[in-house]
Every structure is written in structure tokens, then in C-alpha cells.
Amino acid sequence: MALKRSRQREMIKSFLMGRKDHPTADVIYSNLKQQDPKLSLGTVYRNLTLLSDMGEILRLRVGDGVDHFDADTSEHYHFVCTECGSFIDLDMDSIDSIMETAGERFDGRIRGHVTYFYGTCPACTRVATES
Amino acid sequence: MALKRSRQREMIKSFLMGRKDHPTADVIYSNLKQQDPKLSLGTVYRNLTLLSDMGEILRLRVGDGVDHFDADTSEHYHFVCTECGSFIDLDMDSIDSIMETAGERFDGRIRGHVTYFYGTCPACTRVATES
DNA sequence: TTCCTTGCAAATCGTTTGCATAATG
DNA sequence: CATTATGCAAACGATTTGCAAGGAA
Numbered sequence: 001m002a003l004k005r006s007r008q009r010e011m012i013k014s015f016l017m018g019r020k021d022h023p024t025a026d027v028i029y030s031n032l033k034q035q036d037p038k039l040s041l042g043t044v045y046r047n048l049t050l051l052s053d054m055g056e057i058l059r060l061r062v063g064d065g066v067d068h069f070d071a072d073t074s075e076h077y078h079f080v081c082t083e084c085g086s087f088i089d090l091d092m093d094s095i096d097s098i099m100e101t102a103g104e105r106f107d108g109r110i111r112g113h114v115t116y117f118y119g120t121c122p123a124c125t126r127v128a129t130e131s
Numbered sequence: 132m133a134l135k136r137s138r139q140r141e142m143i144k145s146f147l148m149g150r151k152d153h154p155t156a157d158v159i160y161s162n163l164k165q166q167d168p169k170l171s172l173g174t175v176y177r178n179l180t181l182l183s184d185m186g187e188i189l190r191l192r193v194g195d196g197v198d199h200f201d202a203d204t205s206e207h208y209h210f211v212c213t214e215c216g217s218f219i220d221l222d223m224d225s226i227d228s229i230m231e232t233a234g235e236r237f238d239g240r241i242r243g244h245v246t247y248f249y250g251t252c253p254a255c256t257r258v259a260t261e262s
Numbered sequence: 263t264t265c266c267t268t269g270c271a272a273a274t275c276g277t278t279t280g281c282a283t284a285a286t287g
Numbered sequence: 288c289a290t291t292a293t294g295c296a297a298a299c300g301a302t303t304t305g306c307a308a309g310g311a312a
Contacts, residue, residue: 111250
């Protein structure tokens with residue numbers, strides 16, 4: 001039960017904090033593997049699960065079949081580009097009011113929601129628009 | 132390229148139309164297997180993929196690691212109970228305006244969004260409230 | 263010394279796919 | 288007859304897990 005610190009967990013957490021994209025377990029693994037050749041993928045998964053269970057990171061599922069991880073746990077929304085797959089943080093106002101909208105004719109209790117947006121990212125939009 | 136009708140595809144589609152929950156491929160398979168013992172899981176998956184690619188059904192991913200399918204393709208939102216896992220349609224106003232909110236300070240193009248709500252369903256809420 | 267964590271490999275689970283045969287148009 | 292769809296089983300890819308050895312408290 002008691003958590004003991006581990007070099008690996010710290011590596012993973014700080015790697016994640018240093019990135020603005022939202023890497024998958026495998027990307028995290030192959031990057032860190034270079035500075036620590038003994039690192040194993042199982043350890044990466046175990047720690048990502050541990051960190052997200054503790055609420056220190058977010059596990060994002062956007063339907064591409066792979067989990068993405070984010071060290072930024074503050075409220076924010078994501079955008080996924082359907083052309084290049086890039087995964088971007090959106091700077092936008094809160095849309096928490098949709099929970100009230102959802103609850104208007106619902107007898108249960110709405111505690112949260114998962115929302116992400118998709119479309120064409122700025123870079124791909126530019127390419128598509130070029131003459 | 133040309134689509135040929137198949138008894139199996141029709142079974143699957145009508146089974147799905149007759150349910151208000153949002154069964155997984157495996158649930159669909161085990162139910163239909165009873166009336167057609169030769170049915171194979173591969174066929175179920177192939178047809179579900181085909182039907183959702185054609186837009187006749189929806190493939191829903193709510194982060195539980197399993198795909199759910201819905202024959203109702205009209206715009207509507209879902210609720211997932213974190214206690215019992217039930218998967219319910221919400222009768223609620225459109226929240227498409229969140230796409231404008233998201234686009235305000237974003238240079239790309241937002242084409243859509245995925246949103247689902249979670250919390251405690253009416254039945255579980257009742258149980259929790261009972262004295 | 264206790265017991266949490268790792269590395270490694272094997273196991274799981276949902277989903278996809280190759281191939282020979284059956285069904286459709 | 289030309290082709291699409293099926294059943295079956297093997298293949299896949301992401302994630303999890305059992306176990307013996309290593310490391311933190």
C-alpha cells in the first residue's frame with residue numbers, strides 16, 4: 001500500500017511534464033529507454049496507471065485505440081487532427097454548463113463529462129488552403 | 132465494391148435496432164449465436180465495421196476498452212453509469228454550440244466533437260439515497 | 263528486513279485478417 | 288459465372304500480470 005519512490009516513476013512523470021503533446025506509453029518508453037536501457041515497457045505502463053489513478057496525470061482516450069497521457073491535470077480540452085493525428089490543447093472557455101443541459105431531463109446524477117474535438121489542425125488547414 | 136445482402140448483416144442490424152442499450156460485439160454475437168449456431172464472431176465484427184463505415188450505425192467508444200454499437204444515428208448524447216456500467220441515451224438539447232466556443236481562439240477547423248457524460252444512473256442514485 | 267518496484271516474458275483481451283468454401287446477383 | 292460474404296483459426300496490437308530479483312524505507 002505505502003508508496004515508495006522510484007527513479008523510473010520520476011523519470012516518467014518529468015518526461016511527461018516536459019511535453020506539450022500527449023505521448024503514448026510506447027513513445028514514453030522508447031524515449032526514456034535511451035537514457036535508461038534497462039527500462040521495461042511493463043514498468044512504464046504500471047507507473048502510468050499508478051500516476052493516473054493518483055490523479056497526477058490524465059489518461060486520454062480519443063478512440064484511436066491507444067491511450068495518450070497528459071501531465072496537465074487542470075481543466076482543459078483537446079483537439080485531434082484527423083489529417084495528421086496531432087493532439088493539441090485548446091485554449092477555450094469552460095463548457096461545464098453542458099452538464100446542466102444534460103441533467104435537465106435526467107433523473108440520475110451527472111458527475112462529469114468527456115469531450116474532445118476533432119477536425120483539421122492549423123498546420124493542415126494551411127496546407128489545404130494553399131493555392 | 133458492390134455490396135451484396137447477407138442474412139447475417141440483416142440479423143445484426145435488426146438486433147441492434149431492437150435494443151435501447153448499446154451492446155458490444157460480443158453481446159451481439161452471443162445473442163445471435165443462439166438463433167444461428169454457425170454465426171462467427173469475425174462476421175459480427177466485419178458487419179459492424181461495415182455498417183458503421185456506411186453510417187448506418189454508430190460505433191461508440193467510452194473508454195471502457197470495448198466498442199459499443201448503436202443503431203440510432205440521430206444526434207444524441209450518452210450517459211455511462213460509473214456504478215453499474217449502464218449506458219443510457221440522454222434526452223437533451225443540442226450542445227453543438229461548444230464547437231463555436233472551442234473555435235474562438237483556434238486557428239484550425241473544428242468539424243465535430245465527441246462527448247459523453249458519466250455519473251450515477253437513476254437506478255443507482257435511488258439505491259444510494261434509500262434510507 | 264520488509265515489502266514495494268522492476269525487468270522480463272508470458273498471458274489477456276478486443277479486434278482484425280487470410281484462406282478456402284458458401285451464398286448472392 | 289463473377290464476386291462478395293462467411294466460418295474458422297491464426298495473427299495483432301495494446302495493455303496487464305506472474306514471478307524472481309533489486310531497491311527504498
